[in-house]
Amino acid sequence: MTFSVNHPILFVLAGIIIAVVLAQSVFFLVMAWRRGIKMGMDKKKLKRVAISAAVFTIAPAIAIIISVATLSKDLGIPLPWLRLSVVGSQSYETIAASNTMEAMGNSLGSGVALNATQYVTVALVMTISIMVGIWLVPVVAKKMQSGMITMEKRDKKWADIFSASMFVGMIAAFLGFVFCDVSSVFSGDMTGLIPVLVMLVSALCMCLSGLLVKVFKARWISDYALPVSLVLGMASAIPITAWLS
Amino acid sequence: MNNEMNCSIATGTGENYMNSVHRWGRIWNLSVMIILFAFPVAVGLIFRALPDLKGLGLGLLATAPMYWAVGIVETFTYIPMLGAGGSYLSFVTGNISNLKLPCALNALDQAGVKGNSDEGEVLSTIAIAVSSIVTTLIIVLGVVLLIPLRPLLENPVLDPAFAQILPALFGALGVVFVSRNWKISIAPIVLMLILFISIPALNSGTVGIMVPVSVIFTLIVSRIMYKKGWL
Numbered sequence: 291m292t293f294s295v296n297h298p299i300l301f302v303l304a305g306i307i308i309a310v311v312l313a314q315s316v317f318f319l320v321m322a323w324r325r326g327i328k329m330g331m332d333k334k335k336l337k338r339v340a341i342s343a344a345v346f347t348i349a350p351a352i353a354i355i356i357s358v359a360t361l362s363k364d365l366g367i368p369l370p371w372l373r374l375s376v377v378g379s380q381s382y383e384t385i386a387a388s389n390t391m392e393a394m395g396n397s398l399g400s401g402v403a404l405n406a407t408q409y410v411t412v413a414l415v416m417t418i419s420i421m422v423g424i425w426l427v428p429v430v431a432k433k434m435q436s437g438m439i440t441m442e443k444r445d446k447k448w449a450d451i452f453s454a455s456m457f458v459g460m461i462a463a464f465l466g467f468v469f470c471d472v473s474s475v476f477s478g479d480m481t482g483l484i485p486v487l488v489m490l491v492s493a494l495c496m497c498l499s500g501l502l503v504k505v506f507k508a509r510w511i512s513d514y515a516l517p518v519s520l521v522l523g524m525a526s527a528i529p530i531t532a533w534l535s
Numbered sequence: 536m537n538n539e540m541n542c543s544i545a546t547g548t549g550e551n552y553m554n555s556v557h558r559w560g561r562i563w564n565l566s567v568m569i570i571l572f573a574f575p576v577a578v579g580l581i582f583r584a585l586p587d588l589k590g591l592g593l594g595l596l597a598t599a600p601m602y603w604a605v606g607i608v609e610t611f612t613y614i615p616m617l618g619a620g621g622s623y624l625s626f627v628t629g630n631i632s633n634l635k636l637p638c639a640l641n642a643l644d645q646a647g648v649k650g651n652s653d654e655g656e657v658l659s660t661i662a663i664a665v666s667s668i669v670t671t672l673i674i675v676l677g678v679v680l681l682i683p684l685r686p687l688l689e690n691p692v693l694d695p696a697f698a699q700i701l702p703a704l705f706g707a708l709g710v711v712f713v714s715r716n717w718k719i720s721i722a723p724i725v726l727m728l729i730l731f732i733s734i735p736a737l738n739s740g741t742v743g744i745m746v747p748v749s750v751i752f753t754l755i756v757s758r759i760m761y762k763k764g765w766l
Contacts, residue, residue: 291581291582293582293584299581300578303574303577303578304574306570307570307571307573307574308671308675310566310567310570311567311627311628311667311671312667312668312671312672314563314567314623314624314627315624315628315664315667315668315671316664316668317559317563318556318559318560318563318620318623318624318660318663318664319660319661319664319665319668321555321556321559321620321660322620322656322657322658322660322661322664323661325552325657326654326657326658326661329653329654329657331654331657335646336657336658336661338645339642339645339646339658339661339662339665340661340662340665342641342642342645342662343638343641343642343661343662343663343665343666343669344665344666344669346637346638346641346666347634347638347665347666347669347670347673348669348673349700350630350633350634350670350700350704351634351669351670351673351674352673352677352688352697353697353700354630354670354673354674354677355673355674355677355678355681355684355688356688356689356697358674358677358678358681359677359681359684359685359688359689362681367678367681371674371678372574374629374674375628375670375671375674376567376571376627376628376629377626377627377628377629378629379629379630381739381740382602385598386594386598389593389594389597389598390590390591390593390594390597390598391590392597393589393590393592393593393594393597394587394589394590394594405584406578406579406582406583406584407584407585407586407587408587408590409578409584410575410578410579410582410584410585410586411586411587411590411591411594412594413574413575413578414575414586414591415590415591415594415595415598415599417571417572417574417575418595418599419595419598419599419602419603420602420606421568421571421606422602422603422606422607422610423606423609423610423626424564424567424568424571424626424627425564425565425568426606426607426610426626427560427564427610427614427622427623427626428557428560428561428564428565428623430610430611430614431557431560431614431619431622431623432557432619434611434614434615435553435557435614435619438615438651442651447761448758448761449651450649450651451719451757451761451766452615452754452757453615453616453649453650453651454712454715454716454719454757455716455719455750455753455754455756455757456612456615456616456750456753456754457616457640457650457712457716458712458713458716458719458720458723458753459723459746459749459750459751459752459753459754460612460616460632460636460746460749460750461705461708461709461712461713461720462720462723462724462726462727462749462753463723463727463742463745463746463748463749463750464632464701464704464705464709464742464746465705465709465713465724465727465728466724466726466727466728466730466731466732466737466742466745466749467701467727467731467737467738467739467742467745468701468702468705468706469728469731469732470731470732470737470738470739471738472732473732473733484695484699485699485701485702486702488699488702488703488706489702489703489705489706489709490706491703491706492702492703492704492706492707493706493707493709493710495707496706496707496710496711497710512645513645515707516637516641516707516708519703519706519707520700520703520704520707521703522703523699523702523703523704523706523707524696524697524699524700524703525696526703527695527696527698527699527702527703528692528693528695528696530695531695531699532695
């Protein structure tokens, strides 16, 4: 059988694996939903969370399709489709593929089609190098959760602060990242301000949403505040980039 | 009913539920791990191709150590934030910091519940599961329509919008969480601003490494403030 990076069999193989991963998500969704109902949680509340999560996901998911399109030029469609539907990212897959191709005396993006040996080697490196989380979570999650519960029993207030601190710590890192190119302004390059202004637009949209919820007492607005702010922030990047570039 | 709702995940049916989450999570994750390996193996068998051992060895050497280290640190950092069900799912479906975790955070914020509560575990799992399903389906749609969609997806006009997803996302999320936790937010934000502005090597490629640094720093500062009675 002649190999091609877009061979129909590769689509079938990737499709089967993605179907299993999809089944895992459905399984956990049903399990959590049933648990919520059993606990007496309002069905409407659960639905609101589900709808909001779905709406929020659309823009980042489109960005993932763009990554699939970019990677598909060298690797075909099935492998990027598989890798970006499971744990993976454009930057990681590009690095893994480039490192492997260079080790085989080739380079990614050279325009030469991959043969089956190169393809299998690249896929193996991609799979092995990012497998840690998938097996480590089953090993440590229960113990870590027990630790959290013990901490909560010992000191409820500190457990709440601990949880909030973790979220704040993560957000602080990304807020810092937004400013990483800002020093370029001192050399006359204003593009470093683009992410900062986009962040401010998005934050402003979120504040306005909060204000609208209070003024009109329309709680439903808060369900869509994050996805709408995200999309408006992203949209603002187009004129801001044109202005500052 | 309310008593049950308020109970800790460590008691009553909550414990049974959590045991079930861990049992099924282990089964699913280990199964997914095996089938992910099955892809290159199956391709090799079908097309009668063995991996290039030199390429495999050197490729792994250049790629795996960094991503294994990051993976270990990320696992310990994100599990307490994602909850049990959310962790099993997120570490299979990926895009944790830019999609799954913000989704869970938003769900908890909307419902006004804490992540370490019984309700929080349920809601974050639902949010992450729905997000994973929607992402998978949108990618399937994108793959099916990739050829007709390619001119639109690769339209240079849209490039800046998709290049700025993280600032747009964390601007919106940040304003909510920082305003609610401003006392514990000041020190880590100041530290991260100083580090990211002053060290050129810190950029989009290294922000993932800085998340655990920032989380540990925030925990230390919060602990000190808590002990001094400032929180």
